[in-house]
Amino acid sequence: MIKYIGSKRTLVPTITSVVGQLPDVHRVCDLFTGTTRVAQALKRAGCHVVANDIASYSYEFALAAIEADARRLDVERLRAILARLAALPGVEGYYTRTFCEEARYFQPKNGQRIDAIRDAIDELSVTRHERAILLTSLILAADRVDSTTGVQMAYLKGWAPRASNDLELRLPELLPGPGDASRDDAIRFVEGGGTRDIDLTYVDPPYNQHSYFGNYHIWESLVRHDLPEAYGIARKRTDTRDNRSVFNSSPKFREAFERLIRGIESRFILVSFNNEGYLADGHLLDILARKGFVAHLSVDFKRYVGAQIGIFNPSGQKVGKVSHLRNRESLFLVGDSKEVVQQAIEPHRPGAEQIRLALG
Numbered sequence: 001m002i003k004y005i006g007s008k009r010t011l012v013p014t015i016t017s018v019v020g021q022l023p024d025v026h027r028v029c030d031l032f033t034g035t036t037r038v039a040q041a042l043k044r045a046g047c048h049v050v051a052n053d054i055a056s057y058s059y060e061f062a063l064a065a066i067e068a069d070a071r072r073l074d075v076e077r078l079r080a081i082l083a084r085l086a087a088l089p090g091v092e093g094y095y096t097r098t099f100c101e102e103a104r105y106f107q108p109k110n111g112q113r114i115d116a117i118r119d120a121i122d123e124l125s126v127t128r129h130e131r132a133i134l135l136t137s138l139i140l141a142a143d144r145v146d147s148t149t150g151v152q153m154a155y156l157k158g159w160a161p162r163a164s165n166d167l168e169l170r171l172p173e174l175l176p177g178p179g180d181a182s183r184d185d186a187i188r189f190v191e192g193g194g195t196r197d198i199d200l201t202y203v204d205p206p207y208n209q210h211s212y213f214g215n216y217h218i219w220e221s222l223v224r225h226d227l228p229e230a231y232g233i234a235r236k237r238t239d240t241r242d243n244r245s246v247f248n249s250s251p252k253f254r255e256a257f258e259r260l261i262r263g264i265e266s267r268f269i270l271v272s273f274n275n276e277g278y279l280a281d282g283h284l285l286d287i288l289a290r291k292g293f294v295a296h297l298s299v300d301f302k303r304y305v306g307a308q309i310g311i312f313n314p315s316g317q318k319v320g321k322v323s324h325l326r327n328r329e330s331l332f333l334v335g336d337s338k339e340v341v342q343q344a345i346e347p348h349r350p351g352a353e354q355i356r357l358a359l360g
């Protein structure tokens with residue numbers, strides 16, 4: 001299970017249950033798909049899913065898990081390729097130098113294997129779905145032996161115990177059925193008609209200043225393999241400085257979100273948001289109510305593990321303090337029938353803090 005801030009792992013059963021209550025929902029778009037966790041659950045539930053994200057690594061995850069149809073893949077061939085890659089001797093290259101010597105994200109023995117495997121992937125004669133599966137396997141393997149709290153803006157002073165394990169390539173879970181992967185800016189995607197033939201659009205944008213491009217710069221570089229210049233203790237790509245999403249900007253968020261919602265053409269919209277976001281529930285409701293009836297479901301969760309143990313700089317000092325350890329996640333369902341949106345969240349009523357219906 002890859003470590004990813006804002007991943008909706010714990011919300012997935014609620015999301016699939018709400019979507020499952022809605023009539024005639026067959027085609028679904030996950031507009032900010034990240035790990036593709038939600039998209040995978042909806043694909044498993046039988047939906048045709050379009051998984052979109054701006055990040056290169058998310059696109060590869062989406063090609064592997066959503067667009068690739070497991071029934072059409074030669075799994076034995078993939079296993080054989082992974083075994084060959086896993087047997088390669090390590091070489092000292094960009095990843096070892098940047099992330100094991102200049103920083104300490106991985107132990108050198110694993111960094112060297114990452115270098116050898118990443119170079120070899122580009123030499124293989126494989127389809128783009130096979131390539132995405134191999135890249136996903138490498139990223140998941142690297143994530144299992146990293147020495148971070150889940151974000152790549154810092155690494156631990158002492159090695160995390162998992163960092164001394166050997167990098168192990170595994171075949172990621174492959175799902176049967178069709179789907180689509182897309183790598184686009186979400187606003188451009190919806191304004192270009194991307195949700196026209198979609199029944200439900202799931203919207204889970206970044207809702208604070210933390211840039212995914214900066215927080216997951218190693219995954220981005222592993223996919224692009226462009227060996228970028230790096231800066232600072234965290235050895236981030238220099239282009240993280242000018243690669244910020246409009247959804248990471250407090251002054252720009254509201255306008256961008258309004259534009260995004262306005263552009264969505266599907267019959268239903270499901271929005272995830274949490275209490276640490278730029279918009280208060282009331283403002284969100286106002287924006288969403290322009291599209292139809294809105295039902296609001298709110299759930300309390302423990303914050304991600306990094307927040308609970310704190311963030312440390314390379315000298316082992318705690319940098320910043322953990323403000324609170326509870327995280328309230330909200331789901332907003334929008335549709336043009338009051339009865340339908342009400343019925344869809346009815347089974348979750350005992351866990352709901354409030355259920356509010358706004359007239360569109």
Ligand SMILES: C[S@@+](CC[C@H](N)C(=O)[O-])C[C@H]1O[C@@H](n2cnc3c(N)ncnc32)[C@H](O)[C@@H]1O
Binds near residue numbers: 008
């Ligand atoms: C809260 S995370 C989504 C998490 C996802 N639901 C999951 O469970 O893994 C937000 C995602 O938005 C993506 N993102 C940021 N700006 C974007 C943009 N302008 N267009 C599309 N995706 C964007 C980030 O790369 C990140 O993966």
